[in-house]
Amino acid sequence: MKTFKNYLVGGATFILLLTLVACSEPTSEKSAAEAKLITEQDTVFIGFLLDTLQDERWYNDKELFEEEVANLGGRVKTLAANGLDDVQISQAELLIEEGVDVLVVVPRDAAASAAIVELAHEADVKVISYDRLITNSDLDYYISFDNERVGELQAQEIVNNVDTGNFAYIGGAESDNNAILFRQGAMNILQPLIDSGDIELVYDQYTEGWNPDVAEENMLSALDEQGDDIDAVVAANDGTAGGVINALSTVGLDGEIPVSGQDAELNAVRRIVDGTQTMTVYKSINTLAVQAAEMAFKVAAGDDIPTETTVNNGQIDVPSILLEPITVTEDNIDETIIQDGYLNEEDIYTTP
Incomplete structure (x- = not known):
């Protein structure tokens, strides 16, 4: 009811x-x-x-x-x-x-x-x-995923694709403790590369309310500040990833640089299949x-x-x-989210 x-x-x-x-x-x-x-x-x-x-x-x-x-x-x-x-x-x-x-x-x-x-x-x-x-x-109790681990998985998969150059971090809502943990996990992976000089974190911003429109605005600011010279983006979830990819599309970089995500949302998995999003995290x-x-x-x-x-x-x-949590890329969609019954093959692979 x-x-x-x-x-x-x-x-x-x-x-x-x-x-x-x-x-x-x-x-x-x-x-x-x-x-x-x-x-x-x-x-x-x-x-x-x-x-x-x-x-x-x-x-x-x-x-x-x-x-x-x-x-x-x-x-x-x-x-x-x-x-x-x-x-x-x-x-x-x-x-x-x-x-x-x-x-x-x-x-x-x-x-x-x-x-x-x-x-x-x-x-x-x-x-x-x-x-x-x-x-x-x-x-009294807390039940969740290892959210610091989520951030590590996001950053690691991006680094697996690009391990040098200018990186942007587009976080979640700072009012959400998970967003802080995601960033902390990502920095566990990125900081050694920052310290070595292999990568430079040229943009690092939380996203108010997890709003994809705000994430898009932040990414547009990053592109403007860097003259479009961005080599990789760690985005805190699939919503912010969608905003990031919209921004990248305005300068022809969608599908050209790796972008992370999280939540295994249908549209994000479709973007992985299309090649504009690199990964998501399935919880x-x-x-x-x-x-x-x-x-x-x-x-x-x-x-x-x-x-x-x-x-x-x-x-x-x-x-x-x-x-x-589990990393999902184009290589393991079938044996993770589809096998688990979270999303179905027809919805993922059929153009809406």
């Missing part, structure tokens, strides 16, 4: 997406259904807070997470904040009031989302940070969503979650599960 509500925040209207899984009541009886969720003591009720549903990747997470919660016999309400911090905090308050057993959060802003953890803990509700880390808080969203749902159920039951590592969020060492 899906319903949409319009809200006015800061003079702008946004759409709030509400999703209830395994709920048989019709939309007209929504209030009664929500009340029933609170009183069903044997049913796990999970709140899933997303930063946005504007990116292809997050639709996949949403559907897979909800499906697994339903398979486990629980209920989930998914709310998307459309990139607004105050909205996400208000949505957390709403779900806490409705009686969720646990909150699973993709934070809009790593630091601002600490308020969500505080609100949840006041109501004895635990919080799992999903994919992105909530910083400066007593966060098995299937695995992430399923394990996050299973973790949420255990947390709701009061079980301790066995973890092999911790990640410091600026306040505590958060018990964490970090999954392994």
